[in-house]
Amino acid sequence: MRKSICLKMVNVGMALCCSFSLSAQMPILGADSLMRHYNKKMHQYIDRDSALGDHYLIDIFGISIFAGANEKKVNKPEYRLYWSELQIFKNMYNDLSRKEVMDVFSTKGSKSFSGSIVKHYSNFSPSVSNKSNAISPLKGLKIALDPGHIASDTAMGRLEDKYLLFNLRDNSQKSEPTLESEEVVSMAEGMLTWQTANALATLLRKQGAEVFLTRPQANITAFGKTYQQWKKYDYKRTLDSLCKINPTDVRLKKLRSGKIKKENIIFRYVFRDAELRKRAQVINAFNPDLTIFIHYNVDEKNKPWVTPTSQNYCMTFVPGSFQQNELSDFERRFDFLRLLLTQEIENSIIAAGITARHFQTELNVPLAKITDATYLLENCIPAGPGVFCRNLSLTRLVQGTIIYGEALYQDNFKECLRLIEKPNVASENQYPFILNARLTAVVAAYNKAVLEWAKSK
Numbered sequence: 001m002r003k004s005i006c007l008k009m010v011n012v013g014m015a016l017c018c019s020f021s022l023s024a025q026m027p028i029l030g031a032d033s034l035m036r037h038y039n040k041k042m043h044q045y046i047d048r049d050s051a052l053g054d055h056y057l058i059d060i061f062g063i064s065i066f067a068g069a070n071e072k073k074v075n076k077p078e079y080r081l082y083w084s085e086l087q088i089f090k091n092m093y094n095d096l097s098r099k100e101v102m103d104v105f106s107t108k109g110s111k112s113f114s115g116s117i118v119k120h121y122s123n124f125s126p127s128v129s130n131k132s133n134a135i136s137p138l139k140g141l142k143i144a145l146d147p148g149h150i151a152s153d154t155a156m157g158r159l160e161d162k163y164l165l166f167n168l169r170d171n172s173q174k175s176e177p178t179l180e181s182e183e184v185v186s187m188a189e190g191m192l193t194w195q196t197a198n199a200l201a202t203l204l205r206k207q208g209a210e211v212f213l214t215r216p217q218a219n220i221t222a223f224g225k226t227y228q229q230w231k232k233y234d235y236k237r238t239l240d241s242l243c244k245i246n247p248t249d250v251r252l253k254k255l256r257s258g259k260i261k262k263e264n265i266i267f268r269y270v271f272r273d274a275e276l277r278k279r280a281q282v283i284n285a286f287n288p289d290l291t292i293f294i295h296y297n298v299d300e301k302n303k304p305w306v307t308p309t310s311q312n313y314c315m316t317f318v319p320g321s322f323q324q325n326e327l328s329d330f331e332r333r334f335d336f337l338r339l340l341l342t343q344e345i346e347n348s349i350i351a352a353g354i355t356a357r358h359f360q361t362e363l364n365v366p367l368a369k370i371t372d373a374t375y376l377l378e379n380c381i382p383a384g385p386g387v388f389c390r391n392l393s394l395t396r397l398v399q400g401t402i403i404y405g406e407a408l409y410q411d412n413f414k415e416c417l418r419l420i421e422k423p424n425v426a427s428e429n430q431y432p433f434i435l436n437a438r439l440t441a442v443v444a445a446y447n448k449a450v451l452e453w454a455k456s457k
């Protein structure tokens with residue numbers, strides 16, 4: 001049965017591709033198993049609801065990507081990657097940046113790769129430089145750390161909506177507590193992530209790793225300046241370029257005309273996405289072996305977070321799980337193909353799985369199951385204990401092996417107290433600053449995970 005389908009596809013393909021090089025359009029030996037492998041992977045990790053069929057075709061010739069249903073109907077792909085080009089793509093991706101490979105695809109169409117690309121990348125082998133030893137087990141490894149969010153103070157925490165403030169004494173009270181009330185918990189996620197990343201960087205460097213931090217200081221953004229400095233010098237320019245990309249966007253128009261002036265709207269719709277893209281850009285430029293995104297979660301059902309929750313879970317995210325309407329532009333479709341063809345999802349699942357296990361054992365926090373949060377159930381694909389494919393900006397844009405860690409719920413009634421606990425000065429002296437016991441345990445969990453991951457490589 002499959003044979004007759006294949007033959008039919010060969011004929012259709014020959015008729016449609018006759019203007020292109022014969023070697024590219026001929027099905028290669030093993031094309032059937034490649035088709036099966038990539039179709040399986042697509043449904044296992046990437047096309048969450050089988051709703052993206054309008055954008056791709058995996059057939060006997062290779063993989064075609066389409067801008068939409070109309071283009072697929074008339075078999076007019078944005079580009080095709082023939083199976084005979086698969087290894088060339090992989091070699092090129094190991095050598096060039098994501099952006100450079102994306103540029104190659106922007107002019108590829110249904111043609112084969114150019115002769116010079118084929119010649120250069122047919123027998124390309126990347127250099128390997130891991131020189132680890134017992135004293136420096138991470139020597140030769142480049143690790144990027146991204147401390148999530150920005151805030152280290154109340155005002156910034158409120159602006160980015162990553163700030164907790166609640167009164168533990170009277171938790172029947174649903175109104176927002178004030179800082180003057182007794183037994184008040186007040187913390188910004190951006191501060192916790194920055195302290196964690198900074199301590200982890202110290203530890204990883206001591207063990208030989210080359211470490212890059214996306215934010216060099218507390219309250220400093222990935223642009224290397226405060227949000228207020230960005231607003232003063234870069235806001236107008238960023239808004240102008242967003243308006244050019246989305247000329248019909250009503251919200252952007254109102255921001256431009258001054259009809260909307262709200263700070264949180266500016267932050268959310270102009271700054272946030274631009275800054276996430278900057279984080280991805282600087283990480284990719286560093287070309288790390290591993291990237292860790294450090295976050296602290298909250299119980300979504302505890303909104304608006306005026307009292308603590310009894311819930312607590314750890315989880316990790318890796319790329320994948322695209323959903324309907326998430327392939328709306330060329331860049332997203334390229335990353336969709338990139339994640340299908342590379343081992344980035346599989347490698348990230350291994351690293352994230354190790355991390356989730358260390359969160360569970362080091363922190364004694366249970367691993368989240370898919371039913372433990374609405375966003376897990378509605379947006380994610382489970383990929384291992386405590387590991388979920390999720391199409392976030394950073395899981396999609398950052399190349400290589402990644403771990404997006406959510407070690408615990410910061411609004412849990414025990415965790416919130418541990419996280420704000422004053423550090424014991426005498427016992428905590430291995431970092432350039434003082435860290436409390438709970439953050440030290442989180443750093444230890446990440447560190448153990450990195451060491452185990454490096455050993456397994």
Ligand SMILES: [Zn+2]
Nearest residue numbers: 148189295296
């Ligand atoms: Zn976060």
